[in-house]
Amino acid sequence: QKEVEQNSGPLSVPEGAIASLNCTYSDRGSQSFFWYRQYSGKSPELIMSIYSNGDKEDGRFTAQLNKASQYVSLLIRDSQPSDSATYLCAVTRSGYQKVTFGIGTKLQVIP
């Protein structure tokens, strides 16, 4: 079983729609969860961190965490072509150096 699982995609959504990206993880001791955005040929960029169950909103982005189900998601509202990228889910234990990444979901926003 992979430690952090994501559907590699591509996930195609029309411009203006909501993009929903999902991630599951296997380590029940995980307490910190991150979403990174990686444009083609570039390095990952941190866009969201979430530590508690529930929703966390930042602009058009909402991260959702359900520790009981070992599930974390990222919603992107009003998707724009500039959101087209690969989104990496990452998890770690609190204060622990090692962060485990998923393979990433490639998102394509169609104009």
Next chain:
Amino acid sequence: ETGVTQTPRHLVMGMTNKKSLKCEQHLGHNAMYWYKQSAKKPLELMFVYSLEERVENNSVPSRFSPECPNSSHLFLHLHTLQPEDSALYLCASSHPNPGQGNEQFFGPGTRLTVL
């Protein structure tokens, strides 16, 4: 700009060459990381340094040799690499804090090609 710089950005080397990758962070962080990113694979953690001590070494072949002379600089020394070592090598830094996250900030990466 994330405050983490890497040089060189691109590197082509033969299997018998020796080269070094350099990373520098200007964020005041106390942990630094080397990752390898290959196509269709998750980011692979190679090495972790915390307060200049190596705390993680993920069974990386000895042809990769890290060095952390201080909390702001990290090197990856390369020698007798194989073509399958061609990948994007990413440096990251963070300030792990119990009760909070370990938000890592990445440099732009070095695209390595081994001929």
